[in-house]
Amino acid sequence: MAPPKKDQPVPLALPADTSHNERLDLAVKAMISSGINPDTGYTNLSTRDAATLYGVSPSTLNTRFNQKHQSRQEAHAAQQRLTPAQEAVVARFAKEAATRGIPLTRRTLRETAEAICEGPLGVHWVDRFLERHPDLKLKNTQSLESCRARALNANVVGDFFEKLAEVIEKYDITPENIYNMDEKGIQLGQGQKVKAVVDRDLQTVYHVHEGSREMVTILETVCADGSALPPMTVFPAKRHNLAWAEGNTCNSSIAFSPNGWTDQELGTEWMKKHFEPLTSMRNTTGGYRLLILDGHNSHCTYPFVSYAEQHKIIILCLPPHTTHALQPCDVGVFGPLQSSWGATVNEASRHDIVISKQNFLSFYSLARDRAMKSTTIAASFRKTGIWPLDPSAIPPSAFKPSLTTSTEASSAVPLDFPSILEAIPEESDTVPPPVSFPYHPLSTTSAVSALSTLSSQSNTSTSSRYRISGIPTPLKHTASRDDFRKQNEQLFKVIDAAQQELEQKHAQIILLQSEIGALRRAQEARRPKRKIYSTEASGKARVLTDEESQTFLAREEFRRAIEGAEASSIFKAIKDRIQKEINKLEEVRKQQERERKEADKLVEKSRKEAEKAAERARKDEERAQKRLEAEVKRMQKRMEQEAERERKRVEREAKKERMRREAAERGLKGRKGQRRRGRQQLESSGDEEGEETNRGVLKA
Numbered sequence: 001m002a003p004p005k006k007d008q009p010v011p012l013a014l015p016a017d018t019s020h021n022e023r024l025d026l027a028v029k030a031m032i033s034s035g036i037n038p039d040t041g042y043t044n045l046s047t048r049d050a051a052t053l054y055g056v057s058p059s060t061l062n063t064r065f066n067q068k069h070q071s072r073q074e075a076h077a078a079q080q081r082l083t084p085a086q087e088a089v090v091a092r093f094a095k096e097a098a099t100r101g102i103p104l105t106r107r108t109l110r111e112t113a114e115a116i117c118e119g120p121l122g123v124h125w126v127d128r129f130l131e132r133h134p135d136l137k138l139k140n141t142q143s144l145e146s147c148r149a150r151a152l153n154a155n156v157v158g159d160f161f162e163k164l165a166e167v168i169e170k171y172d173i174t175p176e177n178i179y180n181m182d183e184k185g186i187q188l189g190q191g192q193k194v195k196a197v198v199d200r201d202l203q204t205v206y207h208v209h210e211g212s213r214e215m216v217t218i219l220e221t222v223c224a225d226g227s228a229l230p231p232m233t234v235f236p237a238k239r240h241n242l243a244w245a246e247g248n249t250c251n252s253s254i255a256f257s258p259n260g261w262t263d264q265e266l267g268t269e270w271m272k273k274h275f276e277p278l279t280s281m282r283n284t285t286g287g288y289r290l291l292i293l294d295g296h297n298s299h300c301t302y303p304f305v306s307y308a309e310q311h312k313i314i315i316l317c318l319p320p321h322t323t324h325a326l327q328p329c330d331v332g333v334f335g336p337l338q339s340s341w342g343a344t345v346n347e348a349s350r351h352d353i354v355i356s357k358q359n360f361l362s363f364y365s366l367a368r369d370r371a372m373k374s375t376t377i378a379a380s381f382r383k384t385g386i387w388p389l390d391p392s393a394i395p396p397s398a399f400k401p402s403l404t405t406s407t408e409a410s411s412a413v414p415l416d417f418p419s420i421l422e423a424i425p426e427e428s429d430t431v432p433p434p435v436s437f438p439y440h441p442l443s444t445t446s447a448v449s450a451l452s453t454l455s456s457q458s459n460t461s462t463s464s465r466y467r468i469s470g471i472p473t474p475l476k477h478t479a480s481r482d483d484f485r486k487q488n489e490q491l492f493k494v495i496d497a498a499q500q501e502l503e504q505k506h507a508q509i510i511l512l513q514s515e516i517g518a519l520r521r522a523q524e525a526r527r528p529k530r531k532i533y534s535t536e537a538s539g540k541a542r543v544l545t546d547e548e549s550q551t552f553l554a555r556e557e558f559r560r561a562i563e564g565a566e567a568s569s570i571f572k573a574i575k576d577r578i579q580k581e582i583n584k585l586e587e588v589r590k591q592q593e594r595e596r597k598e599a600d601k602l603v604e605k606s607r608k609e610a611e612k613a614a615e616r617a618r619k620d621e622e623r624a625q626k627r628l629e630a631e632v633k634r635m636q637k638r639m640e641q642e643a644e645r646e647r648k649r650v651e652r653e654a655k656k657e658r659m660r661r662e663a664a665e666r667g668l669k670g671r672k673g674q675r676r677r678g679r680q681q682l683e684s685s686g687d688e689e690g691e692e693t694n695r696g697v698l699k700a
Contacts, residue, residue, distance in 0.1 A: 009049050020056065022134070024064050027054040031065060081117040081125075082507075085500040089507035090116065091133045093413050101149050101401030103141055115514060116507045144324070149401035151321035157399070160319050160326065161391040167314055168389065171288040175387050178224035179279065180292045182329035183262060184337070186364070188212045188355050192342025209349035215260050216360060219270060222333055224387035226374030229278050232270055233364075235357050236260030247362025250369075254361075267298030268307065276311050290314045292386065294323050325384070325398055332380030333372060340371035413511040420494070420501045422469040470494045 014023065027050040034045035047065065051058040082090065090113055094104045104112065106126045113129070114121055122128075130136055167173065189212030198205050214236065221229040230251040235244060237256040244254050253274050255266050262270075279289055291308065293299045295317050308315050323330045344367040348355055355363055385393030471494055472487050544552070565571050659681075 009053050011055055012053050014054070019131075023054045023056050024061060027051065027056055027061050028065050030054070081119065081121055082113055083500075083503050085503040086116055086507040087129065087132065089413070089504050089511070090129075091136060093511050094136060096400075096413070099397045099400035100404050101144055102404060106138070112511065112514065116510045144401060145321070146405075148321045148324055150405050151319060151402075152325050152398060153402035153406070154396075154399050156319045156322065157326070157394055158391065160322075161385065161389070164316065164386065165389055167290060167316060171290075171314060173288055173290045173314070174285070175224040176227075177279070177283060177285075177287055177289045178292070178381075178387055179221055179229075179275075179289065180328045180381075180386070181219060181221040181275070182294065182323070182327060182334070183296070184218045184220060184329075184334050185215045185260075186218055186338075186341060188214045188216065188357070188360060189345060189349075190342070191345035191349060192339065194346060207346070207349075209345060210354045212355070214357075216357070217260055217262055218364070219262065219274075220329060220333065220337075220372075221275065222328055222372075222377045222380070224378070224381045226378040228372050228377060229275070231368070232274050233361065234260055234262055234266060235360075237357075241357070243358045244361065247359060247365070250361065250365040252361055252364075262296075262298045264298050264301045264304075267296075268301060268303045271304050271307055271313075276307070276313065279313075280311070288312045288314055290316060292316050292318060292327070294318050294327065295320055325394060326386075328377070328380035328384050328386065331384050332376055336371040336376060337368065340367040343367070413508050413515060415505070415508055415512075418501050418505070420468050420470070420497050421466040424465045424467055468494060468498065470497070 014026075030053065031043045031045045031047070031050050034043050036042070037044050047062045048058050051061045080087075090109070093112065094109060097104055109129070110121055110126055113125070130138070168178075189210035191207070191209050194207065196205060196207070216236070217234040219232040219234070221231075223229070230253065232253040232255060233244075234255045234257055235241075236259055238258060240254070240256060248254075253270075255269070257263060257266060275291070283289060289312065291313055293315065298304075299315075300317070305315055318326050325331065341364070344363050345355060348363060353359075381387045382390075383393060385391055470490065472490050475483055475487060566575070
């Protein structure tokens with residue numbers, strides 16, 4: 001390549017990824033910014049020189065500069081689903097959402113654009129959109145807990161810096177006496193991913209290492225002057241092992257706990273045996289020392305704070321969940337330390353060395369020396385704004401994630417006051433009526449109402465009336481054709497500006513509706529869900545199929561929907577009317593029931609009377625039968641008694657006759673005695689006959 005001529009400019013060293021269209025735009029801007037030469041009437045930077053500087057064709061640049069040719073983006077703007085004004089809103093929304101901790105992915109960016117244009121987009125739309133907006137790019141995100149996003153806000157950080165400034169000023173604390181301590185867990189055998197030189201055809205590349213996940217806790221203390229105290233190491237064990245101290249070139253204090261974490265006792269011991277003795281030797285002035293900590297319970301015990309107060313150590317706790325932005329150890333020290341430790345583990349595994357608790361401190365000392373440099377520590381304090389004291393070190397963008405849950409009015413799509421409107425001066429006597437135009441991107445929103453809402457929020461003027469700026473005054477009927485042409489050109493410019501403004505507002509309204517819907521869904525998701533118990537499912541087995549679960553859930557939702565419908569006023573009115581009709585029917589039913597019961601009572605009464613009459617007739621018949629039977633029995637008994645008496649009389653007569661015959665046969669011997677015995681027998685037999693007669697009379 002031949003060297004350039006003496007007066008020929010040297011091409012600029014632009015980035016390799018600068019497109020041809022971007023080079024043309026830069027060349028046009030350079031020519032415009034160079035100014036006009038009054039002698040020649042051309043720009044001071046010629047077309048040829050600008051083309052040489054930016055590496056473009058002079059003819060193409062001349063055409064673009066004279067606006068004879070549009071850029072590719074401008075030429076194809078009519079074919080885009082989103083207008084340039086709408087794309088500008090989407091780009092602004094993507095930037096604001098990223099600062100708030102809710103960045104747009106490729107899919108969410110596409111969904112946002114499709115909501116605005118109300119239709120599907122092409123497969124390569126996201127790539128083309130990023131090409132049209134070089135100020136946007138794809139970048140990997142970092143996780144941030146929601147509690148940290150809420151906690152890091154301007155009010156909390158401002159209060160912390162006020163307390164910090166007050167403590168430093170009150171106790172006249174110098175930078176060599178400002179310390180920050182924090183804990184860090186280190187896994188013994190976990191290295192880091194590295195890029196290695198391998199065969200091009202190799203699909204999977206492994207890096208073999210020991211892989212122990214045993215955790216050791218390190219307590220690191222750094223100073224605002226860039227120095228660092230020796231660490232304190234907490235091993236997971238139940239008793240001390242003197243082998244841990246081998247290779248302890250970093251002069252670390254050694255402790256142990258059952259799980260390898262710090263506790264309240266170890267925190268107090270760290271203050272008494274580690275921090276206070278080491279810092280007192282460095283404190284040549286004998287002034288107060290400031291120790292900045294997080295709010296861990298091992299740092300907030302009474303013995304810890306009391307001992308610090310006795311030895312002129314001021315304890316300042318960081319606000320909860322803000323250590324990722326305000327704690328120097330987290331901001332700039334532990335990141336390089338973790339990377340250095342991963343590299344150390346990889347190097348040890350490459351030599352087949354297993355890192356254990358016995359040789360941990362020797363390897364940790366190497367990683368610590370490489371990572372914890374004085375410049376790194378000082379930069380960490382400077383980045384957090386602790387020293388030099390600078391609250392502005394925390395950029396406003398760090399507070400943006402807290403706006404998502406803030407109670408103050410804020411939106412990722414701020415509605416600016418329309419640029420096409422201007423306030424009508426109140427002192428003017430004759431004011432043309434404001435220009436109105438139809439606009440209905442949504443069924444319930446018009447441009448006039450939207451612009452009126454925006455104007456009420458604007459602080460640019462105290463007037464409550466506005467008009468579209470740039471509208472020319474009406475021409476007289478004697479105006480020339482050129483005047484009408486100029487007026488039409490001016491009106492077209494106003495219409496184009498109004499169209500762009502309305503397109504932007506339409507896109508902003510769509511995004512606002514999307515944001516409000518997302519907030520409502522988030523609020524609904526955070527609302528505690530009620531446990532749903534079903535009496536039908538309670539008796540089933542502990543395992544339910546998906547079909548059974550969905551069936552029971554649908555029934556429960558239907559029941560809850562019915563309960564919700566019952567609470568509405570319309571349902572209550574209908575229910576009252578239905579209840580009245582039911583009450584009427586119930587009264588009719590009760591009346592019929594009463595009549596039926598009365599008829600049943602009459603029938604039952606007649607039946608009972610008939611039964612009683614039949615029962616009385618039966619009983620009378622039975623009594624008559626019993627009387628007849630009794631009379632028959634008496635007659636029979638009387639006849640039996642008469643027969644018995646007759647039998648006995650006959651027997652007595654027979655006996656007397658027998659006795660006479662016996663007496664006649666025996667003769668006359670003992671006639672007197674015989675007669676006496678005979679009389680006695682007769683008397684006894686007569687008594688028996690009389691008794692029988694009496695018994696018969698009593699029975700009768």
